[in-house]
Amino acid sequence: MSLHINGIAASSGIAIAKAFRLENPELNITKKQISDVDAEISRLDNAIQISNTELEKIRDHANAELGEDKAAIFSAHILVLNDPELVNPVKDKIKSENVNAEYAMNEVASMFVQMFESMDNEYMKERAADIRDVTKRVMAHILGVTISNPANITDEVIIIAEDLTPSDTAQLNRKYALGFTTDIGGRTSHSAIMARSLEIPAVVGTKEVTSKIENGVMVIVDGLDGQVIVDPSEEELAEYKAKKEKFELQKQEWAKLKNEPTVTKDGHHVELVANIGTPNDVEGVINNGGEGVGLYRTEFLYMGRDNFPTEEEQFESYKTVLESMGEKPVVVRTLDIGGDKELSYLHLPKEMNPFLGYRAIRLCLDQKEIFRTQLRALLRASIYGNLKIMFPMIATLDEFRAAKAVLIEEKEKLVAENVKVSETIEIGMMVEIPASAVLADVFAKEVDFFSIGTNDLIQYTMAADRMNEQVSYLYQPYNPSILRLVKMVIDAANKEGKWAGMCGEMAGDALAIPLLVGLGLHEFSMSATSILPARSQMAKLSKADMEKLAEKALSMSTAEEVVKLVNEI
Ligand code: PEP
Ligand code: MG
Numbered sequence: 001m002s003l004h005i006n007g008i009a010a011s012s013g014i015a016i017a018k019a020f021r022l023e024n025p026e027l028n029i030t031k032k033q034i035s036d037v038d039a040e041i042s043r044l045d046n047a048i049q050i051s052n053t054e055l056e057k058i059r060d061h062a063n064a065e066l067g068e069d070k071a072a073i074f075s076a077h078i079l080v081l082n083d084p085e086l087v088n089p090v091k092d093k094i095k096s097e098n099v100n101a102e103y104a105m106n107e108v109a110s111m112f113v114q115m116f117e118s119m120d121n122e123y124m125k126e127r128a129a130d131i132r133d134v135t136k137r138v139m140a141h142i143l144g145v146t147i148s149n150p151a152n153i154t155d156e157v158i159i160i161a162e163d164l165t166p167s168d169t170a171q172l173n174r175k176y177a178l179g180f181t182t183d184i185g186g187r188t189s190h191s192a193i194m195a196r197s198l199e200i201p202a203v204v205g206t207k208e209v210t211s212k213i214e215n216g217v218m219v220i221v222d223g224l225d226g227q228v229i230v231d232p233s234e235e236e237l238a239e240y241k242a243k244k245e246k247f248e249l250q251k252q253e254w255a256k257l258k259n260e261p262t263v264t265k266d267g268h269h270v271e272l273v274a275n276i277g278t279p280n281d282v283e284g285v286i287n288n289g290g291e292g293v294g295l296y297r298t299e300f301l302y303m304g305r306d307n308f309p310t311e312e313e314q315f316e317s318y319k320t321v322l323e324s325m326g327e328k329p330v331v332v333r334t335l336d337i338g339g340d341k342e343l344s345y346l347h348l349p350k351e352m353n354p355f356l357g358y359r360a361i362r363l364c365l366d367q368k369e370i371f372r373t374q375l376r377a378l379l380r381a382s383i384y385g386n387l388k389i390m391f392p393m394i395a396t397l398d399e400f401r402a403a404k405a406v407l408i409e410e411k412e413k414l415v416a417e418n419v420k421v422s423e424t425i426e427i428g429m430m431v432e433i434p435a436s437a438v439l440a441d442v443f444a445k446e447v448d449f450f451s452i453g454t455n456d457l458i459q460y461t462m463a464a465d466r467m468n469e470q471v472s473y474l475y476q477p478y479n480p481s482i483l484r485l486v487k488m489v490i491d492a493a494n495k496e497g498k499w500a501g502m503c504g505e506m507a508g509d510a511l512a513i514p515l516l517v518g519l520g521l522h523e524f525s526m527s528a529t530s531i532l533p534a535r536s537q538m539a540k541l542s543k544a545d546m547e548k549l550a551e552k553a554l555s556m557s558t559a560e561e562v563v564k565l566v567n568e569i
Helices: 037-066 068-081 084-097 101-117 122-143 166-170 190-198 234-255 279-287 311-325 360-366 368-384 397-416 434-438 454-462 469-474 480-495 513-519 528-538 543-554 559-568
Strands: 003-006 008-011 014-021 157-161 177-182 202-204 218-222 227-230 271-276 293-297 329-333 386-391 426-431 449-452 499-502 523-526
Touching: 008 190, 014 177, 014 234, 037 068, 037 084, 037 101, 037 122, 068 122, 084 101, 101 122, 157 218, 166 190, 177 190, 177 218, 190 202, 190 271, 190 528, 202 218, 218 234, 234 528, 271 279, 271 329, 271 528, 279 311, 279 528, 293 311, 293 523, 311 329, 311 368, 311 386, 360 368, 360 397, 368 386, 368 397, 386 397, 386 449, 397 426, 426 434, 434 454, 434 480, 449 480, 454 480, 480 499, 480 513, 480 543, 480 559, 513 528, 513 543, 513 559, 523 528, 543 559
Parallel strands: 014 157, 157 177, 177 202, 271 293, 271 523, 293 329, 329 386, 386 426, 426 449, 449 499, 499 523
Antiparallel strands: 003 227, 008 202, 014 218, 218 227
């Protein structure tokens, strides 16, 4: 009989395929005395050869799908794997001590890792991570243990994982990874956001898919209703194939609105733009009729690699996005690292509360060289399109002023070097900390625009970690407290003749859209796949009616009451 598992609908669509468990196996390495040295050395050589082929495949795939910058890490791994300074000592150890290959490899690897980690040189320290990764792969092959790698998949599958890191998700090939489901995570965890930009159906936060689903079992991921069906019956398969077809037809209907403006029934225009993580996502924005980019999460440029992207690499990425979008606005958010977005090579100490800690603008204002490199790349790219820059996690006016001052300093330096920089870059901020929402009237005098980041604004207002599904009931975008904060920001912007957008997931939420139209939000930034459904929905709403609706909602007591009110229309 089939098994139904409930989770959080993280990315819409239906996917049907066999399960592929993505796991990082623990390797059990023990010391053994061996008698046949040659046989042991050929076990080692064999494992190195398999690892080589595997890494080349991963690198080529990353190169084709994600670009050279993401592929670079795998080229580095291949170099490590083929370095005689690593391999020869392992062979020597097997020969001189008559020990097994995996043990010898582990000993030599640990020695190198320790040596590199203790060096007073960032570049060398980073090599330790490469050695650890590569040698783990080789040892897994010596032991005959499979290492799963999302970029390695060459069959149509549904990925089953405890969690997917953003870089795991970035490596998914949507030709083969038809859908995914995880034990942990919520709608606003970054794997969910990436799934939407890759247009892969996903159900997250199920708590139990990894304990209930074996490799190779048929699985349906229903990203519309947040259900995973394991080993479906013939009837269920037919039912979900029909549901999938219906969804595809609906998508075709939406596609007709691709080149239409976004206007309400009574002629009010809003801007519908998209959230992106990499230049590759721009194609999806254009295909889905996006009127611009409302949030470019630049941190993905820094992730899934083992050192900082150079100014030149960043410049190329920003230029690509700006050029591809032409005259359309592109709002780039400066580096927002921390929380669930870790950077191994930054070597940040573990924090008790990473979401409340040293992250985003706090880190950038402290480690200014990182910030300056990014700002220079952005400023240089600014002449290729319609760039707007915003700072994440602004809590105080001083932080905004300090960030803006660094930006202006870098601009002046470039101008002095005769580098061309656009004169019309708007400078804004994310409103994702309650303190800045409450003080929006003050900020509005100094910023060019606001972009409300509800994913964080809700977690901070409700004091509920967005990654913790035990408290996910507190992710309440319709709670009147959140609506009132949103209203404060929009009203403050209006009063100063500035604009207010929203780039948190709430902006693309069909239940929130009527309220946000009523509150007068100017710009809605969402996953590209939500744009056409949102445009279709807005065409059916009257701004005047939504204003009344929003006013009523603001005076209600609970999120449930607001949901009921919106559902009535
Ligand atoms: C937000 O917090 O709403 C936001 C858009 O930023 P991120 O999800 O990247 O934290
Ligand atoms: Mg945020």
